[in-house]
Structures are given as C-alpha cells and as structure tokens.
Amino acid sequence: MDKKTALYDKHLELGGKIVPFGGFLLPVQYAGGGLVNEHLIVRKAVGLFDVSHMGEVFFEGEHALAHVQKLFTNDFSTMKDGQIRYTLMCHEDGGIVDDMIVYKFNDQKFMAVVNAGNHDKDVDWMADQLGGADQFIDRSDDIGLLALQGPKSKEVLKKLIPETDIPEKYYTFKEHVAIDGMPILLSQTGYTGEHGYELYTDAADVGRIWDLLLEAGAEFGILPCGLGARDTLRLEAGMPLYGHEMTDSITPFEAGLKFAVKLKKDDFIGKAALAAKTEPETVRVGLKVTGRGIIREDAKLYVGDEEVGYSTSGTHAPYLGYAIAMGMVAKDYSEIGTALEAEVRGRRIPAEIVALPFYKK
Known part of the structure; x- marks a missing residue:
C-alpha cells in the first residue's frame, strides 16, 4: 500500500x-x-x-567515514563539516544502484539522502555491503x-x-x-x-x-x-533522474557523472569495473526538438537509417518554450549540433543534440 x-x-x-x-x-x-x-x-x-x-540514512560512530567511503563513488575524506557532496552508489560491475547527496556533520556522522522509489533497495544494498542494518540508522x-x-x-x-x-x-x-x-x-x-x-x-x-x-x-x-x-x-536543468538517465545497467561515465567518481581514492564498490570503463561507447546527451511533437522516454533515436540510441526523458519545457529531451546515444554520434530523429508512434520527429544543461540560472 x-x-x-x-x-x-x-x-x-x-x-x-x-x-x-x-x-x-x-x-x-x-x-x-x-x-x-x-x-x-x-x-x-x-x-x-x-x-x-525522500529517505534519510545516517552513518554514525567511529566507522562512519569508512562506511561512506566504501559504499559511494565520491571522496568524503576531503569534506569539511557542513558540506554536502553528490555521489553514486554502484554495483560491482559499475552499474548505478542509486544517486544521492551526502551531508557531513563531522568525521563520525554523515547523512545520505536517497530516492523514495529506491529506498528499500538502497537500504538492503547498504546492509548487504556493510554486514547488517545495524551499521547505519534509517530515519526516513x-x-x-x-x-x-x-x-x-x-x-x-x-x-x-x-x-x-x-x-x-x-x-x-x-x-x-x-x-x-x-x-x-x-x-x-x-x-x-x-x-x-x-x-x-x-x-x-x-x-x-x-x-x-x-x-x-x-x-x-x-x-x-x-x-x-x-x-x-x-x-x-539537465539533471538526471534514476530510472531514466541512470539505471542498474548504466555507468556513471555513460550518464555524464564522471565528476562524482573518484578513482584515486581507496577501494569502493564498483571501482575496478569503473576503472576499466572510463571511455564509454554510449553517453548522455541533450536534445532540442526541431520538428513538431514531444519526445518522451524510450523512443528510438536515428541518424538516417542507423539506430544510434534512445531517449530517456522528454517534455515541453515551459520556461524555454520548446520541447526538449535527454537520451543515451553512441559516442560517435554525440557531438553538439548532430541532427537526428526520434521514432514516436510510427513517425520521425527531428531533433538536434545541444549542450547540457538546457537552462542555467
């Protein structure tokens, strides 16, 4: 329920x-x-x-820093008290379990804010990796x-x-x-x-x-x-959403989130796999619709007759005044200005790859 x-x-x-x-x-x-x-x-x-x-999971005690360092891709050893850092939590193969933001109170207290739809999955994953749910406190x-x-x-x-x-x-x-x-x-x-x-x-x-x-x-x-x-x-704002631009089978590098992965820090879950995938063949892009229509998620993307990817999210942008989408496309077709088409209900809608974010304050 x-x-x-x-x-x-x-x-x-x-x-x-x-x-x-x-x-x-x-x-x-x-x-x-x-x-x-x-x-x-x-x-x-x-x-x-x-x-x-949204869910809130706390890591407290002498092992708090070690636990967030192990679970998450970013590096929290360099944070100051009162800072927040965006991160991913990955499978061993580099696919994304979830994205979240982590708050540092001090070296012995951190809070991770997790997505609602992933709450149970995230908490179970953390417990499995840390040896039990008694290693953190779920205050959601x-x-x-x-x-x-x-x-x-x-x-x-x-x-x-x-x-x-x-x-x-x-x-x-x-x-x-x-x-x-x-x-x-x-x-x-x-x-x-x-x-x-x-x-x-x-x-x-x-x-x-x-x-x-x-x-x-x-x-x-x-x-x-x-x-x-x-x-x-x-x-x-070009921000990814789990289940769309991020999934269990999409890596942070494919999602354009390299900044949140620190391969130079000590071992974390998925590090070895990610170290071998730093140059992805598929990448996240922004799409400006140049024809008529809206490109929603899961539309096949084409350059000519060649299928080069799929859309992950799309809408009419109220502030910008035109339709936009994000998608995953083959890197060879990901340059800004590339013209492509999305197949929506049996017809092709023209679009152009543009820089992300679409809007910046």
Whole structure:
C-alpha cells in the first residue's frame, strides 16, 4: 500500500491531484496553479515542494567515514563539516544502484539522502555491503523534507529566521536552525536548477513549517508545486533522474557523472569495473526538438537509417518554450549540433543534440 507524507491532507485542501510515486501518494500538480504556472513561479520567484518521500540514512560512530567511503563513488575524506557532496552508489560491475547527496556533520556522522522509489533497495544494498542494518540508522519515517526553490527563496526564509542562519554557499548546510521554535536542518540544495533550499525537520512539525513558508512567500506569489513541475524543472536543468538517465545497467561515465567518481581514492564498490570503463561507447546527451511533437522516454533515436540510441526523458519545457529531451546515444554520434530523429508512434520527429544543461540560472 502506498504511504502518505505528513502533508497529505494539506495537499488535498490545496486541490492537489494525487498520484502514486515511489511508494507514496503525492500531488502531481495543484488546482490553484497547474504544472506550467508552478514551473514558471519557481523560475521567476519561489515555489514550495513536499519532498518528504525522500529517505534519510545516517552513518554514525567511529566507522562512519569508512562506511561512506566504501559504499559511494565520491571522496568524503576531503569534506569539511557542513558540506554536502553528490555521489553514486554502484554495483560491482559499475552499474548505478542509486544517486544521492551526502551531508557531513563531522568525521563520525554523515547523512545520505536517497530516492523514495529506491529506498528499500538502497537500504538492503547498504546492509548487504556493510554486514547488517545495524551499521547505519534509517530515519526516513521520522523526517519531513521541504524544498523551497526559486530566486526569492532567500527572501522568504529571511522573514522566518535570521539571515545568519541561512547557508551562504551551494551544497552547504546549517544544523542548528529553528522556525517558530521548531528545529530544522537547512541546506542550500535543490533539484530545479534554481537557487533554493531544503528544510529537514521532525515529521510532526512539517505541516506547521509548510504553512509558515506559504504565508511568508505570499507577497512573492509563492505556489505549492507538485511532481510534474519538479520533473520539468529538473529536465530543463539537465539533471538526471534514476530510472531514466541512470539505471542498474548504466555507468556513471555513460550518464555524464564522471565528476562524482573518484578513482584515486581507496577501494569502493564498483571501482575496478569503473576503472576499466572510463571511455564509454554510449553517453548522455541533450536534445532540442526541431520538428513538431514531444519526445518522451524510450523512443528510438536515428541518424538516417542507423539506430544510434534512445531517449530517456522528454517534455515541453515551459520556461524555454520548446520541447526538449535527454537520451543515451553512441559516442560517435554525440557531438553538439548532430541532427537526428526520434521514432514516436510510427513517425520521425527531428531533433538536434545541444549542450547540457538546457537552462542555467
């Protein structure tokens, strides 16, 4: 049975259209805004997302650093307290188990934020690799998570907390912050390509904090935003999504995520396989649709009569005003400017390979 976040009733009150996603019942959009308006308000001002479906796994104690170094592809030995780092977790053959971000509190405490749809798989994988679930603490059910995204997001927060409590740099966080007496962990992070923040709090407090953020953002036209806008925003920003641009059979190098793999660090799961696959034959690309139509996922891609790859995600980009997609194509056909076609329901839609991201603030 699908779970509900602590904000489920508030989503219904706001006219949220509820759909199953990652084992949860979540709003895909709201009656008061709609996907396009929600997308545009994040680009132009500020929007608020319930992302409490994400999971939080903590590594604590004297072996915490060793555990994250073993499980994940990035290097956490060089992190400072209060920093955040993007990483992959890979199979022995180099395929991606999941992607996540890791927060460092100190050398003996880290938090990994995992995708909702992969939560059980990730936790089982971690337990298998570390010798049991007693090597980490899964606090996913106890934590509520909100994403405040957009160029006015800092102005909203300044109405609720001192400016000194707001993280100054991207991928950093502050732990001891409070909104109306309710403790939060506040990070400058997000999945929209905009300036923004994510707020971790006790699940019992997340409803009150949601209300306060909507009240504080009213002067900027803040809207609650659903899964639909979250997906179109991340696509415009060229951000990969697990199950689309990343899978068990796609390596980080194919996905264009080389920056998150540190082959020079001590051994991690999948290192040997990845070291032999640094020059992939297939790579992730951005596609701008130059013909009429939308290229969704799993459309075959052609150059002339030769099949050269497949699409992984696609949509009409509300801010850019044209259709875009991402795909995996043979490296020999991956140069910027390459013209190709996607086969969609028996017809060919012309597209052109363009640089990622499609949108950059």
